[in-house]
Amino acid sequence: MPIVAQSTETTDWVSRFADEVIEASERRAPGKPVVVASGLSPSGPIHLGNLREVMTPHLVADEVRRRGHEVRHLISWDDYDRYRKVPAGIDGVDETWAEHIGRPLTSVPAPKGSSYPNWAEHFKAAMTAALAELGVEFDGISQTAQYTSGVYRDQVLHAMRHRGDIDAILDQYRTKAKPGQKPKQGQKPVDEAELEAAEGSGAAAEDDGSAGSAGYFPYKPYCGGCGKDLTTVTAYDDDTTELTYTCAGCGFSETVLLSEFNRGKLVWKVDWPMRWAYEGVIFEPSGVDHSSPGSSFQVGGQIVGIFGGEQPIGPMYAFVGISGMAKMSSSRGGVPTPADALKIMEPQLLRWLYARRRPNQSFKIAFDQEIQRLYDEWDKLAAKVEDGSALPGDLAAYARAVGTAAGDLPRTPRPLPYRTLASVADITAGDRAQAVRILSELDPAHPLAALDEVRPRFDRAEEWINTQVPADQRTVVRAEPDAELLGSLDEEARTSLRLLLDGLDDHWSLDGLTHLVYGVPKVQAGFSADATPKELPPEIKVAQRTFFARLYHLLVGRDTGPRLPTLLLAVGQERVRTLLGG
Known part of the structure; x- marks a missing residue:
């Protein structure tokens, strides 16, 4: 059953806008569908900043639908706009495309090798596919078709x-x-x-x-x-x-x-306010660039009256950034699109990033290591929803992320931690049988039967490892023991390895190995392996870090790597014993 966020119990931004939209629609156009709108120009790759132009009205429209109202979400494809410049970094496009500057986007050839009839259709297609995966229902309107057929x-x-x-x-x-x-x-x-x-x-x-x-x-x-x-x-x-x-x-x-x-x-x-009046738009957001004095949204509020209409409810939305990247611009090339994001994260996570922040709050989408922390945060929220401890606003954002008024989006049956799946994908390098073996040993009481149980999350994590993690940060397990390092260890260091190796049989699971690797330095210092941080002196943390670094060097030749319990499972008991001198 889909999780339904009751507006009477939440104070999230979506519910507040839905209240305003319903009231305005009943006043302006009683008995007619509620109309919300977005506008996108397929002048190049439609990036994750532009996605906010769609997600903001989508979330509001979906809340209005949940309340039983008929809604139309219009996406005006501004494909009759002029071709302004040749975007950088587009495969199949060279300087000869400059000769088309000034023509409508639908009159510009698609990039070489494209199966689409023109430039606009080429870039619309990727966005349309991504919106389908995100569960966004909309009515698309080609402005080329509208103008050239005489509709306006x-x-x-x-x-x-x-x-x-x-x-x-x-x-x-x-x-x-x-x-x-x-x-x-x-x-x-x-x-x-x-x-x-x-x-x-x-x-x-x-x-x-x-x-x-x-x-x-x-x-x-x-x-x-x-x-x-x-x-x-x-x-x-x-x-x-x-x-x-x-x-x-x-x-x-x-x-x-x-x-x-x-x-x-x-x-x-003039075109924008004309459309507000023609379509009867009740809600349409605009970026910060359109909300300053004299900009199109502000001026349109006066011009729309000439066409017999009213200005929509139009919240300003802030920029969306990418971890490690500057502000997005389609013309500069290499700008991540919704399709790019959906290769490394599930639709629910991407929807959540837009749902949990008010439109005027900027935020970043992670393509770097931060994606692992975001997934941890998402999974913690899911656990709170499951046990009933989620706050109303968080519950509302979660509900809007996992599904729409039409039902829940497809999800991973067994959503293991993203960072664990990424580590397994990193270590196994495409070996599916090895991946299943490792994942099955994470929780021996509930072994994994097939990789499909952790899909599509596993596939997203694997794609992230393969495309976003630099080669020098990938994990390569040693083929042979580091004899020189093993020979240089003092008695205390050799004892720590012996304690670890002696405990492998009894702790061969994710939780068991976590307890073991953190427990070895505690036991060496004369404490119980179960001792909590409050019961331990600060130097134990130093001893743990030293122990972990030693294990990483012996296993993968670096100071750091995937979480040690996952790494140990991936390497396997026999090879762990060989590399650690056991």
Whole structure:
């Protein structure tokens, strides 16, 4: 049975937003489905920072569904946006892709070797697959399809009729110079980092259109000659909808009837609020780059009224980082995506990272050793949920992580500690039979019957070891004893090894070996192996560290390695005895 987080018993951020969303929906559109929205631009790999654009409304939508309401979660694929730059680090892409800058993303060729028809579809596919694995239900909307089929024709014509009103609103906020332009007196320089942060969100350039000699127009055609958006509207007639434009790129010019013309789009700061009104969006978050004065969300709150709509409830969400990496940017290459994260962690853990933090709290996703600590924390929470001791807010986050209103996500039947599975995967290096043997000996009273019992967690841990742990940190067990080191040991050190070897038979399990390796230095110092830290002098910890380092050197030739109990099980009794001189 799925764990259900009752909103009346929790004070988590998701429940609070669900309360607001339901109230707003009943006021604005009684009897209709609740609409929440996300916007993603497939301009390159859609990274884990962009995932917050989806997970925030998903979690709220799912809570609203749990309460019995019909919900639509829209994801607008901003695939009719212009291709702005050639992202770095994309396989199958070279400098020749620069010739497509200015064209719609759906008119740019996919990377070489891709099975998808264009650039946008190539990058949408990976995100769609990851969202399915994460249990995210959504209605996808291609903005290319919407514009080129004339769905927004009435809205475009309406915006053109009211271009003076739109221009007056935008003019109140035109306080920044454009990228690469020297600020005029009183203007603020544009923050290039802000533009980088916006990538993937569907609003990278914060475009509000421009005024030429014919005045301001909130619509930009794609050129009929070169297909790019390097165009300027030079004339427009409201009565006939006759529009003339010229292209600064290729010199092409033409006159069209906007009431029939479908090769262009509203500029971003007008396009977004138009969609709020058209779709009846109640809830849509935005990144910090859109929430400053004069940015698209703030300005859109005034423009949406021109289209007869209301601004959605729109919490600001903070950046998501990666352990050991700087702030994410799609154009810089090597940015982890949701698909990358799901190769090394289960969907439940990734959902939990987004569910447990309020949208305005930044957090990091671990691709380094920190992932082991995160999994330990997750498993402790699962144990508290199981025994009923979890706090309401933690229980709510857990419930939102393990499943949705539709039911629980598939899970690992026997979720052994991630760090243990990673150590086993490290030591066995793909030997499945050896992995099963070691895992079966962790708990002899409940031996593992097959590797499937610890999947998919084992596979995620193995992938982490193989792709994220540097080669010089991998564990290689010695082929032969270190005769020189063994010969140099004093009597006390040899005694410690003898105590360990004598106890192997009776302690050959994960818990037993843990007790044994920590107990040897205690016994040598005249204490019981069961003595607690409070009963022991501080120097015992020093003796334990010295003992552990000695074992690591004798077994793997380093000061550190996987947890010793796991390592000993992996090496096997016979080989342990050989390497330790027994």
